[in-house]
Amino acid sequence: MSQTTTTQLGSEAIAHHPPQNYTLPPVPALHHLDDGITKNGTQDSGDDLEFHDLPPFPDDVPTAPLLRLSLKKLIDHDSNEEERLWQTCRDVGFFYLDLRDGDQPSSANGTQHPSQSNNSNDKSGPTPNGAALLNHANQLFPIGEKVFSLSTAEKQTYDFKDQGSYFGYKGLGAGVVDAKGTKDANEFYNVSKDDLFGISEVLPAPEVLKGEESREILRGFMTEAHGVVRLLLGVLNRKLGLPARKLEDLHRLMGVSGDQVRWVRSPPKPDQDANQLALGEHTDFGSVTVLFNRLGGLQILPPGGEEWCYVKPLQGHCIVNLGQYFTTYIPLVGRSSWRLLTMKLGDAMVKFTSGVLRSNIHRVVNPPGQQADQTRMSLVYFARPEDEVLLKPLEGSEIIDAKQRENGGAGDDEEVITSKEWIKRRALGRRTGGDYAASHGTEGGRMKA
C-alpha cells in the first residue's frame, strides 16, 4: 500500500482501499534485531539499556529477536516506523517501545484527565507522553511492593474470584500453569481502570491503594499507557484499511471495559523448584499489553520455533504485545458446546483464529543466571475491547476479508460472545478449580507442554 498519500495529506485523512480480489501479502519473515540490540541482547548503539542496580541479565541465554520501535517516531507518523510496527505485529506481535524520546512538551508536567480535555475535536485523546509513562511506572513499582508486603490474610480479602471478578488479588499458587493443575508461582494484584476513573463501582482495596495519591499515579499511568495503545491502534487501523478510527473507537479510555493494571510478583525459588513456571504459557486476552519488567524471566516461543527465548528487559522501554483480540473470533455453535469445541479444535482452533496480526505465546520462568535469587516484579497495562464489543472479524477491511477467505470463511451462523464474557472466562479459567481448557486462547494449537 502506498505511503505517499498518507504522508502528504496527514495520516488520518486517508483510509486505504486495497483493490478487489485483494490477496494477502505474505507474512514477513521473523525480524532480527537490526537496530540497537544484537541477537544475544547486548547493546551496540551506545544507549544505556541496562538496569545497573540489578544483577546483570546473562549474555549466554537465547533472547528473542524483537524490534525496538520509537514512540517519538510513531507520534511523528514516521512512515518507516509505522511500517516496522505493522510488520512486527504481523510476524510476532511482540516488540520493545523506546519511551525515552517520546516526551511531548505540551503535557510534560503531568497527565491531563481526558474529561478535562478542552479540545473537543481531539477524538483520539491526548498524545502519549513517554517520559510521563516511565515516571508513573517507576512510581508504581514501590506501591506494588507495599501491596504485596501486606499479610496473606489481608490480601486474601481482596480476592474477588468467588464473585466472578478477576480484579483484585490472586494469591501465590492460586492459578494453574497447565491442564494437570500445576500451581503457578506468582501473585497478582489487578486494578480496574473503570474503578479509577469513576466509570464503575469502587472496589474494596488495601489502604495503600485507596489514598488519592496512589489513585492519581494509577490514573496517570493508565492514561499514558492507554494513549500509547490508541496510538498503536491508529497505525494498525490504517494499515488494515479499516474505516477511520474503528479500532480506537472500540477502546475509549472512558468506555466500560476490562482494562486493568496488574502487578505480578514472583519470589525466588529454591533450587529444586527452579524449573517451576511462574506464569504458564498464554497469549494475553485483550488487545494490546504494555509491560514493564526489570528482571529477566519472560520468555516467548517465536513463531515456527521450538526454543523458548528470553525477552531481555531494557531500561527506558516497555514491551508491547498484541493480545488475541486481533486474532480471535470464537466459533460457538451453542454455548454448551463451547468447551468441547475449544478442547477439540487444537490446531484447527489456531487456523480458525489465525488473523492478520499475531498474538504470541509467552510465559514467565525464574530469572536467569545471577538474577535467580531476586524477587521479580512486573507492571502491566492490559487494554481490552470495551465490554459490549462482539469478538468477531471487523468489517470494512479488505485485508481481514481476504484472510477470512483464506481461512475458509467466517461461518455466518456462528454465535459470537462479547469481550466481557470472553475475558472473564479466560481470566478465571486459569484459577485453581477453573476451567483450564476454556481458558485457552490462540495458543491452543501451539502449547508445548
Ligand SMILES: O=C(O)CCC(=O)C(=O)O
Ligand atoms: O511478568 C512478565 O514479564 C509478563 C507477565 C504476563 O505475561 C502477564 O501478566 O500476562
Ligand SMILES: [Fe+2]
Ligand atoms: Fe501475558
